[in-house]
Amino acid sequence: MKKKTVMDYISIIFVVLAFVIIYAPIILIFMMSFTSTYSLSEVGEGFTFKWYQSLFTTNYESLNIATKYIANTDSLKAAILNTFFITILSTIISTFLGTMFSIGIHALNKKRRTTLMVLNNMPVVNPDIVTGFLLLLIFVLFQTLFGLERGWFTVLLAHIFFSIPYVVLSVLPRLNQIDPNTYEAARDLGCTRLGAVFKAIIPSITTGIVSGAMFAFTMSIDDFVITMFVSGTEFYNVSTWIDSAMRRGFIPKGVYAYNVIIFLIASAIVLSNNYLQSRKARKFKEAV
Amino acid sequence: MNDSSAQVLNKNVGRTKKLKSTTSFVIPYIVWMALFLVVPMGVLVFLAITTYDFSANSEVHFTLSNWDYVFNSSYAVNVFWPCVLRSFYVSFIVTVICLLIGYPVAFFMTKIKPKYRALIMIFLSLPLWCNQVLRIVSWRTIFEILGTNYNEYYLLNIIIAMVSMYMPFMILPIFTVLEKLDYRIIEASYDLGCSKLQSFLKVTLPLSLGGIVSGVIMTFLPSLTSFEVSDAISYNTVLLLGNLIHARFHGTGGYNIGSVFSIITIVFTVVGFILVLKVDKEGETLI
Numbered sequence: 001m002k003k004k005t006v007m008d009y010i011s012i013i014f015v016v017l018a019f020v021i022i023y024a025p026i027i028l029i030f031m032m033s034f035t036s037t038y039s040l041s042e043v044g045e046g047f048t049f050k051w052y053q054s055l056f057t058t059n060y061e062s063l064n065i066a067t068k069y070i071a072n073t074d075s076l077k078a079a080i081l082n083t084f085f086i087t088i089l090s091t092i093i094s095t096f097l098g099t100m101f102s103i104g105i106h107a108l109n110k111k112r113r114t115t116l117m118v119l120n121n122m123p124v125v126n127p128d129i130v131t132g133f134l135l136l137l138i139f140v141l142f143q144t145l146f147g148l149e150r151g152w153f154t155v156l157l158a159h160i161f162f163s164i165p166y167v168v169l170s171v172l173p174r175l176n177q178i179d180p181n182t183y184e185a186a187r188d189l190g191c192t193r194l195g196a197v198f199k200a201i202i203p204s205i206t207t208g209i210v211s212g213a214m215f216a217f218t219m220s221i222d223d224f225v226i227t228m229f230v231s232g233t234e235f236y237n238v239s240t241w242i243d244s245a246m247r248r249g250f251i252p253k254g255v256y257a258y259n260v261i262i263f264l265i266a267s268a269i270v271l272s273n274n275y276l277q278s279r280k281a282r283k284f285k286e287a288v
Numbered sequence: 289m290n291d292s293s294a295q296v297l298n299k300n301v302g303r304t305k306k307l308k309s310t311t312s313f314v315i316p317y318i319v320w321m322a323l324f325l326v327v328p329m330g331v332l333v334f335l336a337i338t339t340y341d342f343s344a345n346s347e348v349h350f351t352l353s354n355w356d357y358v359f360n361s362s363y364a365v366n367v368f369w370p371c372v373l374r375s376f377y378v379s380f381i382v383t384v385i386c387l388l389i390g391y392p393v394a395f396f397m398t399k400i401k402p403k404y405r406a407l408i409m410i411f412l413s414l415p416l417w418c419n420q421v422l423r424i425v426s427w428r429t430i431f432e433i434l435g436t437n438y439n440e441y442y443l444l445n446i447i448i449a450m451v452s453m454y455m456p457f458m459i460l461p462i463f464t465v466l467e468k469l470d471y472r473i474i475e476a477s478y479d480l481g482c483s484k485l486q487s488f489l490k491v492t493l494p495l496s497l498g499g500i501v502s503g504v505i506m507t508f509l510p511s512l513t514s515f516e517v518s519d520a521i522s523y524n525t526v527l528l529l530g531n532l533i534h535a536r537f538h539g540t541g542g543y544n545i546g547s548v549f550s551i552i553t554i555v556f557t558v559v560g561f562i563l564v565l566k567v568d569k570e571g572e573t574l575i
Contacts, residue, residue, distance in 0.1 A: 011396035018393045018459070019411070021452045025426035026418050032426070097317075104313025116314065119321050125561055126554070127513035129530050133550050134328035136537060140342050141331060161324045164317075183310075197310065224421050224516060229537065242421040246520060251425060259419050266417035270410055278403060 026263070033256035051257040055080075076254050079241035086152065086237060087220040090159035095213040097160070098167025103201060105168065106175040120165045131162060132229030139230055150232030158230045159220045166219060167212035174208030175201075221262075335547040342543065354544045358552075367527070375529040378443065378518075379511040382450045383458075386507045387500070389451075390458035394499075395492075397459075398466045409463070412456040424449055424520045431521070442522035449521055450511045457510070458503040465499030466492070501567045505560045513553055529553065 036046035055077065105116050123131050135158045142148040178201070186200035187193070202209070224239035231240055238255065245251045334340070339349050358368055397408050415423070427449040431437040436445060469492065477487040511517075515530030524531065533553065536546030 011392060011399070014389055014392040015396055015408075018389050018455055021389075021448070022412070022415055022455055024430060025423040025449075025452065026415060028426040028430055029418065029422060032429070097320075100313050101317040103310050104315075104317065107310040108314065116317070119318075119325070122325060125557060127509060127530075127557060129513050129515060129533050130550050130553050130557070133533060133537065133546060134332060135324065137331045137335070137543070137547075138324060138328040140543075141327075144342055157324075161320075164320075193310070218416055222416065222420055224419075239419055239421045242419065242425065243516070243520075246421070246425055255419075255422065259422055263414070263418050267414055270414065274406055274410060278406070 029256050029259055029263075032253060033260045051253045052261070054254045055257055055261075075236070076238075076241060076252055076258070079236045079238050080258060082152065082235065083221060083237040083239075086156055086159055087217060090156055090163055090220050091213055091216045094160045094163035094216045095167055095209060098164045098212055098216075099171050099202070099205075099209055101164065102168045102171040102175060103197060106172060120168050122165075123162050124165045124169070128225035132158075132226040135161065135226060136229040150230055151235045154230045154232070155227055155235060155237070158226050159223065162223075162226060163216035163219055166215040167209075170212035170215055171205055171208040174205040178204045332547045332550055335544050336551055339544060354548050357545060358548050368532070371527050371529060371532055374443075374526070375512050378447060378450070378528060379508050381447050382454065382511045383504055383508045385447070385451050386455050386458040387504065390455055390503065391462055391500070394459050394462035394466055397463050398469075405467075409460070412459055415456065420453065421516060421520070423453065424517055427452065428521055439525070442526050445521045446518050446526060446528075449517050450514070453517070454507040454510055457506040461502035461506065462496060462499040465496045469495055498567050501564050505564050509557060509560050512556060 033051055034047055034049075036048040036050065105113055105120075108116065126134075135154075139148070139150055139154045142154075143150070148154070182200045182204065183196050186196035191199055222239065223237070224243065227237050228240050228243065231237070236244065238258065242251065242255055245255075336354055337350055337352065339351055339353065340346060357363055397405050400408075427445070428437060431441070431445050473495070474487055474491055477491045482490065512528075513530045513533075515528065515534040518524075518526050518528045518531055519534070529549070529552075533546055533549045536542040536549065
């Protein structure tokens with residue numbers, strides 16, 4: 001065992017400091033979700049599960065996808081459903097489209113590929129507020145031209161728009177690794193064009209597709225700025241709902257419980273995945 | 289030599305063959321990007337140089353009055369310039385704090401076992417799963433508990449909340465670069481008579497510059513353009529650049545001035561990324 005030097009202790013202090021700053025609000029969210037009162041002096045008192053229960057006892061009559069009544073738990077449930085609806089749909093669509101586009105981009109020559117990658121990366125490097133404003137402009141244009149009102153559909157389009165570049169960025173490096181002849185071999189063996197794509201290319205890039213889908217899901221479920229710009233006045237996801245509730249000066253505590261649940265599920269998935277990976281690596285090592 | 293050139297040839301053949309087959313997949317993407325990126329950019333520029341108002345469907349007059357208003361009026365003196373200065377000041381402080389804490393953390397992470405490295409990486413990215421708006425609101429609650437939730441402390445509170453939100457984006461790119469660093473180079477510097485500090489200053493630090501620049505950009509730009517933090521923490525009393533854009537998207541005629549602000553923001557972003565690409569040509573430390 002190596003003896004710990006002064007430097008080690010200093011490093012540990014920095015790591016602890018970083019984690020305290022990053023995790024302080026998350027710890028508070030956990031505490032808020034388990035305390036019965038709203039008042040600050042009593043954070044940490046009155047342990048309860050009632051905010052969690054409130055998420056699962058549904059009053060179907062007041063559950064309205066177009067949430068008009070902010071600041072009650074029913075509107076929160078609608079906002080949660082909206083969030084899942086948008087996130088799941090946009091993840092599926094953007095993963096599919098992003099994969100197809102990557103396969104197309106990969107087949108281009110270098111010059112055209114670079115041009116397209118610049119175009120692809122623009123929404124990634126643009127600040128959210130600019131992307132949101134640009135999308136707002138196009139939807140306002142649509143509204144003037146075709147009478148398309150802002151609502152769930154424009155939010156869905158916006159989420160697909162900002163997710164696709166991340167899918168492309170995850171899938172493209174995988175495509176560069178595969179043998180360029182597999183596609184041709186599949187074609188020679190009698191596959192149609194699309195058949196060759198689905199049978200020869202897609203299976204060898206699954207890890208890229210999965211990480212792209214993960215990216216799209218993470219970006220979409222937590223998005224606030226872009227959704228706020230394009231959602232109009234009657235459609236809320238969880239982020240815009242919290243913002244709206246905050247402006248009214250009252251945040252129902254069910255939303256803290258919701259966040260804790262999402263956070264725990266995500267942690268469980270990521271940590272177990274990490275555990276499985278490391279076990280696989282260890283077994284592989286032993287086998288070799 | 290022959291072998292590798294054969295490989296290159298082979299690769300090229302594969303590529304040209306595929307070129308005929310799957311390039312058509314790109315066409316819908318070009319149409320899509322044109323519709324949602326290029327057209328709005330055009331509308332943005334159009335709005336910035338006219339007085340056109342969508343809701344009123346007014347007449348189009350080309351004018352520079354929007355720019356004049358932003359840069360050269362009492363509004364510019366009283367609101368715009370102080371706001372830009374404040375934004376740069378806040379982003380600068382946030383970036384410096386993130387760098388001063390983040391670099392040692394990234395450096396420490398390369399010294400520990402890969403198993404724990406992966407864990408620290410995970411715990412740095414997990415906060416992304418917690419809603420950002422709720423995290424900001426929670427900071428406000430923390431400041432209430434600490435008794436610093438009033439005027440004099442708003443700027444400091446905003447800086448703390450931003451550091452908390454953007455710190456992972458500083459640590460991760462620096463770590464990516466440091467992890468790839470060839471340890472033999474550092475050993476060589478010891479053999480050549482460097483002390484630990486000298487070796488760090490002359491070898492490690494310059495070699496991790498790419499990660500530092502990426503981290504700085506990924507902290508500086510979001511803090512420069514964010515509006516939600518200052519909005520929530522200071523009850524919309526401390527205005528930053530993002531708040532100016534945000535305020536413009538309600539009300540009539542607001543889009544024109546908002547477009548000017550957006551173009552200014554885009555210019556800042558482009559300058560930032562040109563800086564990154566100068567240092568990091570492959571762009572591998574981004575994202």
